[in-house]
Amino acid sequence: MCNHTSETDALIHSTDPNHPANLICELCKLFYNNGWVTGTGGGISIREGDKIYLAPSGVQKERMKPENMFVMDNETQEYLRTPEVFKPSACTPLFLSAYKLRDAGACIHTHSQAAVMCTLLFDKVFRIANIEQIKAIPKVTEPGYLGFFDTLEIPIIENTAREEDLTDSLQEAIRQYPGTTAVLVRRHGIYVWGESVWKAKIYNEAIDYLLDIAVKMKQFGLDPAGEIGSEKKIQQLN
Numbered sequence: 001m002c003n004h005t006s007e008t009d010a011l012i013h014s015t016d017p018n019h020p021a022n023l024i025c026e027l028c029k030l031f032y033n034n035g036w037v038t039g040t041g042g043g044i045s046i047r048e049g050d051k052i053y054l055a056p057s058g059v060q061k062e063r064m065k066p067e068n069m070f071v072m073d074n075e076t077q078e079y080l081r082t083p084e085v086f087k088p089s090a091c092t093p094l095f096l097s098a099y100k101l102r103d104a105g106a107c108i109h110t111h112s113q114a115a116v117m118c119t120l121l122f123d124k125v126f127r128i129a130n131i132e133q134i135k136a137i138p139k140v141t142e143p144g145y146l147g148f149f150d151t152l153e154i155p156i157i158e159n160t161a162r163e164e165d166l167t168d169s170l171q172e173a174i175r176q177y178p179g180t181t182a183v184l185v186r187r188h189g190i191y192v193w194g195e196s197v198w199k200a201k202i203y204n205e206a207i208d209y210l211l212d213i214a215v216k217m218k219q220f221g222l223d224p225a226g227e228i229g230s231e232k233k234i235q236q237l238n
């Protein structure tokens with residue numbers, strides 16, 4: 001049941017462009033323009049202090065307005081604000097998993113084609129090494145970022161008929177890969193989280209770049225996690 005009063009509306013109305021309700025709308029437009037959240041797929045949730053901001057389900061994510069947002073209490077997981085008409089994103093339990101298990105400040109879900117392609121080209125884990133952009137990815141288990149010579153690993157879980165049924169396997173992957181800041185979902189997309197909304201945005205962009213280049217490397221017969229110099233074989237053929 002919707003519960004918007006002037007009091008609960010104050011939770012989502014702000015002239016501050018960095019207010020989570022405004023940021024969700026702004027970032028979804030950016031993501032849409034990258035082909036990451038088209039056709040209502042994908043989305044983003046932000047946690048700020050004790051409040052979690054969630055988008056509605058099944059809507060054009062690039063056209064959302066702050067007044068369409070749900071607000072949940074992080075402790076009790078009760079809705080502090082529910083808009084009229086909409087139900088919350090089906091990704092809600094997955095976003096909550098990133099908050100609960102990783103203390104994330106935001107979680108992004110995309111249907112990026114590069115992500116989907118990588119789930120077809122890799123079996124249980126996506127791996128890439130020796131590409132400069134890896135340096136934007138956090139180590140997670142210790143302070144700092146991966147280095148140029150490090151291998152980035154992202155676990156791949158199997159898709160389910162309903163988004164919310166991914167929750168158990170996403171949580172298992174998070175526990176099994178304590179160093180990961182993302183989980184790929186086969187034939188579906190990716191979940192990426194970070195300490196803050198801006199970190200999550202950067203990680204998602206850097207990971208998508210790496211997924212995209214991995215697909216291109218595979219097309220040329222190169223192993224994305226291969227040694228430096230393995231490209232020589234390909235160069236000799238050209």
Ligand SMILES: CSC[C@@H](O)[C@@H](O)C(=O)COP(=O)(O)O
Binds near residue numbers: 058109163
């Ligand atoms: C194109 S429908 C996609 C949904 O089933 C789901 O995968 C998704 O990413 C978005 O769910 P939503 O409930 O609209 O936030």
Ligand SMILES: [Zn+2]
Binds near residue numbers: 041
């Ligand atoms: Zn999805």
